Each structure stands twice: as structure tokens, then as C-alpha cells.
Amino acid sequence: MSGPEPRVGGTVRDEETGRVGEVMGHQGGYVQLRPLLGGREWDVRPDRVRAVTATELLSARVAALNSLARKARTA
Structure with missing residues (x-):
């Protein structure tokens, strides 16, 4: 991502x-990300992230909720 570091609380795509x-x-030159519905964080280099569009964010949220629903049905 060129420009300023992504802000804490923002949503980005790990390219x-x-x-x-x-x-x-942000720690040790990395951006720390967490899945949208929570879970284990991962680190990515700042030059490998970009802001998401509104459409991408909606799609990612729907996919995360669908995954959660599938897991609940099999439990």
C-alpha cells in the first residue's frame, strides 16, 4: 500500500x-490483521495490503457469515 499506513480499525485486503x-x-514493520469475525491475527508487509472497496467489504462479510452458518449447522 503506497502512502500512509492503514489505520487501526480499517479494513484491508492482504494481497x-x-x-x-x-x-x-502495526509492529516490527508489519501490519497486524484479524479476520472480520475474529480469530487468529496474522502479519503482512505494509506494501502488500490495500484498502477494500465497499463491494469487496460486503462480499467478504457475507462470505464470513456464510462460513459461520455452515460451521453451526455441522456442529
Whole structure:
């Protein structure tokens, strides 16, 4: 991501993995991301993230909720 660091609480796409996450912080030259519905954080280089569009954010949220619903049905 060129320009300023993504802000904490913002939503970005990890271009290496394609995952969308919420920015939790910055440490050791990395951006710390967490999945939209919570879970284990991961680190990514700041030059490998970009802000998501409104359409991408909606799509990622729907996918996360669908995944959660599928897990609930099998439990």
C-alpha cells in the first residue's frame, strides 16, 4: 500500500493471500490483521495490503457469515 499506513480499525485486503482483515495494529514493520469475525491475527508487509472497496467489504462479510452458518449447522 503506497502512502500512509492503514489505520487501526480499517479494513484491508492482504494481497499475498487474498484475505480481508481488520487492521489491529502495526509492529516490527508489519501490519497486524484479524479476520472480520475474529480469530487468529496474522502479519503482512505494509506494501502488500490495500484498502477494500465497499463491494469487496460486503462480499467478504457475507462470505464470513456464510462460513459461520455452515460451521453451526455441522456442529
